Amino acid sequence: MSGDSIPFALPISKFAANTREATALFEELRKPLLRYLVSLGLSPDEAQDVVQDSFLCLHRSLTSGASKENARAWLFRVAHNAARNRQRSYHRRFAEPLGDTALEIAGASTPEHAVLREEKFRKLGAAIRSLGDTERECLLLRAEGLRYREIGEVLGLATSTVADTVDRAVKKLAEKCNV
Amino acid sequence: MCEFDAKLIAWMDGELGSGDAREVAGHLESCETCAANAVGYREISRAFAAYYDLPPSDKRPQRPRRTALYAGSIAAAAAAAVLWMLPSFPSTPPLAPPKSAEPAPALAFVKAPPAVGIQRTRHRVVTRSVAAATTRLIPEPTVEIAIPADEIFAPGAFPAGFAFAADMSIGRDGSPEALRVRPASYLK
Numbered sequence: 001m002s003g004d005s006i007p008f009a010l011p012i013s014k015f016a017a018n019t020r021e022a023t024a025l026f027e028e029l030r031k032p033l034l035r036y037l038v039s040l041g042l043s044p045d046e047a048q049d050v051v052q053d054s055f056l057c058l059h060r061s062l063t064s065g066a067s068k069e070n071a072r073a074w075l076f077r078v079a080h081n082a083a084r085n086r087q088r089s090y091h092r093r094f095a096e097p098l099g100d101t102a103l104e105i106a107g108a109s110t111p112e113h114a115v116l117r118e119e120k121f122r123k124l125g126a127a128i129r130s131l132g133d134t135e136r137e138c139l140l141l142r143a144e145g146l147r148y149r150e151i152g153e154v155l156g157l158a159t160s161t162v163a164d165t166v167d168r169a170v171k172k173l174a175e176k177c178n179v
Numbered sequence: 180m181c182e183f184d185a186k187l188i189a190w191m192d193g194e195l196g197s198g199d200a201r202e203v204a205g206h207l208e209s210c211e212t213c214a215a216n217a218v219g220y221r222e223i224s225r226a227f228a229a230y231y232d233l234p235p236s237d238k239r240p241q242r243p244r245r246t247a248l249y250a251g252s253i254a255a256a257a258a259a260a261v262l263w264m265l266p267s268f269p270s271t272p273p274l275a276p277p278k279s280a281e282p283a284p285a286l287a288f289v290k291a292p293p294a295v296g297i298q299r300t301r302h303r304v305v306t307r308s309v310a311a312a313t314t315r316l317i318p319e320p321t322v323e324i325a326i327p328a329d330e331i332f333a334p335g336a337f338p339a340g341f342a343f344a345a346d347m348s349i350g351r352d353g354s355p356e357a358l359r360v361r362p363a364s365y366l367k
Contacts, residue, residue, distance in 0.1 A: 026333040039231040143228035148194050167188045174223045
């Protein structure tokens with residue numbers, strides 16, 4: 001390269017580093033985010049839209065120099081808020097139990113699923129629907145591997161509140177499913 | 180109800196401090212009720228995850244409106260990524276390799292058509308400032324390289340078939356001297 005390019009080489013290398021960072025996060029978190037959004041009731045297409053928008057938002061934010069110490073919680077929060085803004089989908093999802101097709105898929109896709117007999121699954125579904133929104137969201141984020149502190153960041157709760165909510169929700173499910 | 184029951188779930192989630200965690204682990208060895216409850220909580224937690232672990236559809240949205248938006252917003256990023264990888268050119272781009280089922284088209288050398296800008300995007304300012312900066316340095320592009328978007332971005336970041344084009348000049352020693360990246364049309 002000629003020396004002329006040096007004045008903008010520096011910001012561009014930073015830009016490229018941000019792009020690499022965003023790409024690595026995309027690889028790691030795309031599927032968990034999609035799964036979380038679909039669990040919240042978005043259609044797969046809506047979930048794809050939200051995930052793409054969230055990563056664009058992250059890229060823009062990194063490029064403008066914002067520090068993203070915990071990008072995982074940040075991305076889940078952006079996606080979570082976008083999902084909650086699509087209120088219709090959100091409430092539609094929890095108004096209905098999973099359809100038979102979904103149950104069949106769930107029963108057949110992995111060995112873990114295979115051991116969950118359909119009856120048990122229906123019972124679990126009823127128990128999950130009886131949870132409050134926050135309880136369900138805490139458990140969903142926990143199932144995606146987020147720490148209590150991160151769940152608190154996503155949902156705007158204190159870490160101790162998350163701990164209490166998770167504890168209460170797991171015990172409710174255990175009780176209703178006679179585990 | 181055993182007093183330790185309130186700590187079991189936080190313990191299995193690794194959320195207790197080391198002192199508390201040791202205490203719970205010690206208690207579980209002697210309390211059958213808590214040990215059984217811990218197994219139950221773990222089981223129901225796994226069942227909960229399995230309940231939601233439905234394979235999400237991998238369909239990618241293919242909407243022209245969104246395409247234009249993304250093209251504008253990330254054209255500058257593409258320029259950065261390609262400029263950044265120039266020193267090792269023509270090796271594989273350093274970003275994540277595409278994992279799509281179809282083999283990605285190889286870098287194709289074609290005759291350079293006139294540059295086409297993306298219109299009506301919110302991020303036109305960014306796109307143009309990079310383009311303007313590079314245009315100033317580049318007298319005449321001699322080679323155009325079509326780069327599939329999946330080569331420099333994660334699969335799924337762009338609709339299938341979306342590509343960038345890079346115009347570049349080759350120096351006397353064969354090294355690339357100047358480069359300009361712009362969004363190109365779909366690869367067919």
